[in-house]
Amino acid sequence: MIRTGTTVEQMVRAIADMIVTGEMLPGAKLDEVSLAVRFDVSRTPVREALRELGAMGLIAREPNRSAVVTNVTEAYLHSMFEAMAELEAICARLSAERMTVDERRALELEHRESVRLVHAGAEEEYSAHNTEFHTRLYRGAHNDHVFEMVTQTRARLAPFRRAQFRLPGRLAKSYEEHGRIVTAIMRADAAAAGQAAYSHVEIVSDASAVFATPGE
Amino acid sequence: MIRTGTTVEQMVRAIADMIVTGEMLPGAKLDEVSLAVRFDVSRTPVREALRELGAMGLIAREPNRSAVVTNVTEAYLHSMFEAMAELEAICARLSAERMTVDERRALELEHRESVRLVHAGAEEEYSAHNTEFHTRLYRGAHNDHVFEMVTQTRARLAPFRRAQFRLPGRLAKSYEEHGRIVTAIMRADAAAAGQAAYSHVEIVSDASAVFATPGE
DNA sequence: GCATTGCAAAGTGCATACAGATTGATCGAA
DNA sequence: TTCGATCAATCTGTATGCACTTTGCAATGC
Numbered sequence: 001m002i003r004t005g006t007t008v009e010q011m012v013r014a015i016a017d018m019i020v021t022g023e024m025l026p027g028a029k030l031d032e033v034s035l036a037v038r039f040d041v042s043r044t045p046v047r048e049a050l051r052e053l054g055a056m057g058l059i060a061r062e063p064n065r066s067a068v069v070t071n072v073t074e075a076y077l078h079s080m081f082e083a084m085a086e087l088e089a090i091c092a093r094l095s096a097e098r099m100t101v102d103e104r105r106a107l108e109l110e111h112r113e114s115v116r117l118v119h120a121g122a123e124e125e126y127s128a129h130n131t132e133f134h135t136r137l138y139r140g141a142h143n144d145h146v147f148e149m150v151t152q153t154r155a156r157l158a159p160f161r162r163a164q165f166r167l168p169g170r171l172a173k174s175y176e177e178h179g180r181i182v183t184a185i186m187r188a189d190a191a192a193a194g195q196a197a198y199s200h201v202e203i204v205s206d207a208s209a210v211f212a213t214p215g216e
Numbered sequence: 217m218i219r220t221g222t223t224v225e226q227m228v229r230a231i232a233d234m235i236v237t238g239e240m241l242p243g244a245k246l247d248e249v250s251l252a253v254r255f256d257v258s259r260t261p262v263r264e265a266l267r268e269l270g271a272m273g274l275i276a277r278e279p280n281r282s283a284v285v286t287n288v289t290e291a292y293l294h295s296m297f298e299a300m301a302e303l304e305a306i307c308a309r310l311s312a313e314r315m316t317v318d319e320r321r322a323l324e325l326e327h328r329e330s331v332r333l334v335h336a337g338a339e340e341e342y343s344a345h346n347t348e349f350h351t352r353l354y355r356g357a358h359n360d361h362v363f364e365m366v367t368q369t370r371a372r373l374a375p376f377r378r379a380q381f382r383l384p385g386r387l388a389k390s391y392e393e394h395g396r397i398v399t400a401i402m403r404a405d406a407a408a409a410g411q412a413a414y415s416h417v418e419i420v421s422d423a424s425a426v427f428a429t430p431g432e
Numbered sequence: 433g434c435a436t437t438g439c440a441a442a443g444t445g446c447a448t449a450c451a452g453a454t455t456g457a458t459c460g461a462a
Numbered sequence: 463t464t465c466g467a468t469c470a471a472t473c474t475g476t477a478t479g480c481a482c483t484t485t486g487c488a489a490t491g492c
Binding site for chain 2: 473475
């Protein structure tokens with residue numbers, strides 16, 4: 001547990017982590033008193049944390065009812081993946097136009113070095129690299145609001161694509177698609193970068209469709 | 217004041233309205249006890265409302281410090297307008313592809329009827345029409361997550377473009393730009409619709425730049 | 433046997449109270 | 463006069479307690 005920030009912020013991070021890592025599955029109830037006991041605080045900060053998580057879209061709240069981990073419908077999940085593709089495309093386009101020389105170099109290096117993870121079949125490590133790669137793309141767009149939106153959307157999608165790199169051949173395919181994005185960005189070809197990023201997410205979406213819960 | 221929902225939700229709406237309508241200017245402090253007195257509740261629901269408003273981006277909160285109405289820097293404001301343009305473009309593109317016949321008809325009708333507001337120079341009324349027009353565009357995209365993002369971004373930008381239709385000739389220009397978007401959507405020309413929507417926001421951005429607070 | 437009503441247990445919504453942090457002012461010393 | 467320190471006032475952060483809402487079960491009536 002990170003020790004920075006207020007009690008509430010720590011709890012928000014901790015609970016968000018539990019949801020994002022799959023420790024708490026969609027539909028799970030979040031009882032205020034249980035959480036208060038678990039974190040050794042009173043219900044007041046728990047309630048504030050839940051309100052924030054609700055605003056983030058990670059949990060659903062109704063009056064006089066326990067909060068539950070968001071159980072998105074297939075339709076909404078699809079809309080999030082589509083939005084994610086659009087947002088990634090925006091980031092890639094803007095990155096192609098705006099990344100500094102250093103940023104471009106760092107992105108390419110990050111990508112090049114990940115090839116050994118692909119060959120080793122190191123799913124966990126590649127997943128970490130993948131996060132880093134995409135974060136560089138988001139930052140490279142040099143647009144703070146877009147960064148916020150894409151980061152939030154990514155967090156909400158996280159529970160639904162945990163196992164994506166377990167699928168056979170997905171690592172190599174991901175690497176190849178990253179390569180296409182990197183090449184376009186190095187060439188400052190915004191249109192190509194955008195298209196490459198868009199189709200990259202599209203494919204991840206298909207691979208993750210399995211995890212969607214049947215519509216409500 | 218709307219009487220639906222819990223106390224906290226009512227407060228969130230009420231305070232958000234005050235900020236968006238400009239009753240509370242960026243930089244204004246939101247003292248918990250004052251708000252509690254004002255709404256005749258205790259500090260507990262006030263704090264929860266503030267936390268939610270913070271998550272919405274309308275106010276900024278720091279530990280042990282009063283919440284203040286978000287005072288965005290010029291740079292961040294610019295990033296929001298740029299993001300808004302991208303989001304509107306996405307909505308316009310998707311609307312061109314996905315709007316039902318009824319939706320297209322309704323959009324065109326809405327647009328056609330607004331011409332009299334332009335001739336009458338009815339700023340207030342045109343502003344209401346403008347909101348309706350754009351909301352139709354957002355819904356027409358048939359993507360719930362994009363709808364959420366664009367709605368939120370619009371709410372955060374609201375305080376900075378209150379007076380946009382006061383500028384001379386802005387009404388007619390807005391009408392003309394709407395027309396270009398409508399035409400493209402009726403033709404199902406996604407690319408043209410996207411471009412028209414993008415440049416529409418760009419121009420609104422320029423017109424509002426005056427209201428940005430000098431960077432922090 | 434089934435439905436309906438009443439009750440109790442559990443949980444959320446809000447108020448109050450206290451503890452800790454911050455800010456500004458005042459007093460003293462250089 | 464000015465700088466610094468200390469203290470008081472004010473405000474936020476958290477705990478606790480009470481009231482209301484929901485829900486499941488059981489008992490009673492049909």
